[in-house]
Amino acid sequence: MGGLLAGSLSATAQLPAYRPVAADLDGSAADACARVHTGAAARPTYASLSHRQKMAGYDVKYYKLDIRLSNTSRDVGGTVTIRARTGSQPLDSLAFELYNTFTIESVVVDGRADTGLRRKGLGDVTAGLAQPVAANTLFEARITYRGTAPNGNAAAIGNALNTAVARTYNVSTTWSLSEPYNAYEWWPCKQTLTDKADSTDVWVTTAATNKVGSNGVLERVTSLPGNQVRYEWKSRHPIDYYLISVAVGPYLEYVNYANPVGGPRIPIVNYVYNQAALNFYRTEIDRTPGFIENYSALVGLYPFANEKYGHSMAPIGGGMEHQTMTTQDGFNFTLTAHELFHQWFGDNVTCGAWEDIWLNEGFASYGEYLSLNAFATPTAARSWLDQAHNSALSQPGGSLFVSDTSNVDRIFSSRLSYKKGAAVIHMLRYLLNDDAKFFRVLRTYQSTYRGSTARTRDLQRLFEAEAGQSLQYFFDQWFRGEGYPTFALRWNQAGGQMYLQSTQTASMPAVTPFFQTDIDYRLTFADNSTRTVRFAQTQPVRTLSVSESRAVVSIEIDPDQWVLNGSGTVVRDAGIITGTNTARLAQLSVYPNPCREQLRLADFSGSNVQAEVADAAGRIVLRQTVPAARPVLQTALLAPGLYHLRLLRPDGTVARARFVKQE
Numbered sequence: 001m002g003g004l005l006a007g008s009l010s011a012t013a014q015l016p017a018y019r020p021v022a023a024d025l026d027g028s029a030a031d032a033c034a035r036v037h038t039g040a041a042a043r044p045t046y047a048s049l050s051h052r053q054k055m056a057g058y059d060v061k062y063y064k065l066d067i068r069l070s071n072t073s074r075d076v077g078g079t080v081t082i083r084a085r086t087g088s089q090p091l092d093s094l095a096f097e098l099y100n101t102f103t104i105e106s107v108v109v110d111g112r113a114d115t116g117l118r119r120k121g122l123g124d125v126t127a128g129l130a131q132p133v134a135a136n137t138l139f140e141a142r143i144t145y146r147g148t149a150p151n152g153n154a155a156a157i158g159n160a161l162n163t164a165v166a167r168t169y170n171v172s173t174t175w176s177l178s179e180p181y182n183a184y185e186w187w188p189c190k191q192t193l194t195d196k197a198d199s200t201d202v203w204v205t206t207a208a209t210n211k212v213g214s215n216g217v218l219e220r221v222t223s224l225p226g227n228q229v230r231y232e233w234k235s236r237h238p239i240d241y242y243l244i245s246v247a248v249g250p251y252l253e254y255v256n257y258a259n260p261v262g263g264p265r266i267p268i269v270n271y272v273y274n275q276a277a278l279n280f281y282r283t284e285i286d287r288t289p290g291f292i293e294n295y296s297a298l299v300g301l302y303p304f305a306n307e308k309y310g311h312s313m314a315p316i317g318g319g320m321e322h323q324t325m326t327t328q329d330g331f332n333f334t335l336t337a338h339e340l341f342h343q344w345f346g347d348n349v350t351c352g353a354w355e356d357i358w359l360n361e362g363f364a365s366y367g368e369y370l371s372l373n374a375f376a377t378p379t380a381a382r383s384w385l386d387q388a389h390n391s392a393l394s395q396p397g398g399s400l401f402v403s404d405t406s407n408v409d410r411i412f413s414s415r416l417s418y419k420k421g422a423a424v425i426h427m428l429r430y431l432l433n434d435d436a437k438f439f440r441v442l443r444t445y446q447s448t449y450r451g452s453t454a455r456t457r458d459l460q461r462l463f464e465a466e467a468g469q470s471l472q473y474f475f476d477q478w479f480r481g482e483g484y485p486t487f488a489l490r491w492n493q494a495g496g497q498m499y500l501q502s503t504q505t506a507s508m509p510a511v512t513p514f515f516q517t518d519i520d521y522r523l524t525f526a527d528n529s530t531r532t533v534r535f536a537q538t539q540p541v542r543t544l545s546v547s548e549s550r551a552v553v554s555i556e557i558d559p560d561q562w563v564l565n566g567s568g569t570v571v572r573d574a575g576i577i578t579g580t581n582t583a584r585l586a587q588l589s590v591y592p593n594p595c596r597e598q599l600r601l602a603d604f605s606g607s608n609v610q611a612e613v614a615d616a617a618g619r620i621v622l623r624q625t626v627p628a629a630r631p632v633l634q635t636a637l638l639a640p641g642l643y644h645l646r647l648l649r650p651d652g653t654v655a656r657a658r659f660v661k662q663e
Helices: 028-036 048-056 275-285 288-299 333-341 356-377 377-392 414-432 437-448 454-468 472-480
Strands: 003-007 058-068 074-085 089-095 103-109 117-120 125-134 138-148 161-166 171-176 201-206 211-213 217-224 228-235 247-249 251-260 268-270 309-313 326-327 348-350 452-454 485-494 497-506 517-527 530-537 542-547 552-556 569-572 585-587 598-601 609-615 621-624 633-634 641-648 654-661
Touching: 028 333, 028 356, 028 377, 048 089, 048 125, 074 117, 089 138, 089 569, 103 125, 117 348, 138 228, 171 211, 211 268, 247 309, 251 275, 251 288, 268 275, 268 288, 275 333, 288 333, 288 437, 326 333, 333 356, 348 356, 356 377, 356 641, 377 414, 377 437, 414 472, 437 454, 452 633, 454 472, 485 517, 485 552, 497 517, 497 530, 517 654, 552 569, 621 633
Parallel strands: 003 251, 058 201, 268 309, 309 326, 348 452, 485 569, 585 654
Antiparallel strands: 058 074, 074 138, 089 125, 103 138, 117 125, 161 171, 171 247, 201 228, 211 247, 217 228, 251 268, 485 497, 497 542, 517 530, 517 552, 598 633, 609 621, 609 641, 641 654
């Protein structure tokens, strides 16, 4: 193909050493990604509930876009083919979405023209069928349309098809950006996250001076009369509506390759503005193969290895992870790493509802951290993590769960969906305390939900399987809960013992009053050597005693930034040395023993306590708060066997018991 340049680099190791720059460490990549979405309307109008219910009557199998585009206007027209299967009921009308300023010239279903169109609101379209389609039957609809894509920041307009000049390079391009609800602004579609098309073809006719980037593999470029060409892209992987993309411009094509272990050689097709842009960005573009190889080793082979990866440049102010061909306005280390990791988290496995957008954006942001660890320095990676934590902590509240999915600004909150999302993933890694288990969960997530969608509860189940215990408390705190903990540590040392008393306060106590978590304390000794103690904060005030004869000169809270927590305090306090709070053990009477559904605690008094249950191998399998008013442990979910119970009181008293769970 004309204008193609082949790259010789296949791994980042062959590049000049990476020198961290502020844009890679200060969160700019995630912020730019978020701005791409939040720069448009904050409250879009999408399909009405009744219209979504009509669209639920069929399952999309295939889209073909055969459209005309220019690199200098938002005019678009052509034919979109939808192949789908009806559900359990016959279909007497076809419901789809298309912005109301477009002219629909015809809707033909299985060769028969529609009997009339009904258009409602900004995008709801219903076409009457000349003959109903029977239940559980494949059918084909061809929708021919034309018009100009809307543009602005009012109502539902998200600028899903836009055109502009990249002024630095004086190149005009037209590109799409449909996330979250705006694909209907440039092509007729069904905007339902859980209904991925099994395959797509995207054919775009444009001036012969242009190239067109899109999803999958470029099958051919067909010359047409009038100095026109048709780019014919094909993908045979499942894809969500908002990831179908086009980018049109007089691009220069530059190809390099990734060689992941255990996979094929993967072409990376880059459509850049011109030679000047390639000269400026080539070093950063050439980092992409190494990123692909590293991610493939960590979380599984690049999901679209039999097609391609690539980039199309457009002045969008950031990046958008279009499947197999990301759209970016430029290239820097963390932006490229972020958008690439979306190919696993967001494209291969897509969040099943916008409430769970952190499954896309939190993981993509964490990909920045993983890449800095692999290709930069520990200092650069730590700087990125510190910034992510600072952003998440910049306000006292905010949940990962998006309760208002009509608010695009909230969906794509850089602080919450991106930075807090990445921090929560990092805490899950800390919770497992085993990188082999952590990355096995991510690989299992990819293989289990490949080409489909997943919700937070699906990820939770996979982490619980590796942890060997319920993690409901964790997701209650960090996904649906709000805020963060802060730790105040009092300590002293005497008689070869270290006494640590940690008091936790929460930033949003009315929503999440307590965060059950482990926390690291690093002891530094007079000779500058260190020891890290992992402390289980199972209640607001917790006291621990550990043997240590070396003189401790200072203690640091969470030195490796594992837990999202506020700036705590550390005070040496001789008053906590009593030994009684930490060393006192009491034997607890429990009944019935053996038990089935419940275990009652005898001679119980005082305040609520935290119960920990370990199996015969010593693994914690249950954590539960036992209320003072009703001292009962719920044991129905435990498997039959022998268990060890430990009760942790606020004053540091520990009580123990053994019990047997029956069938």
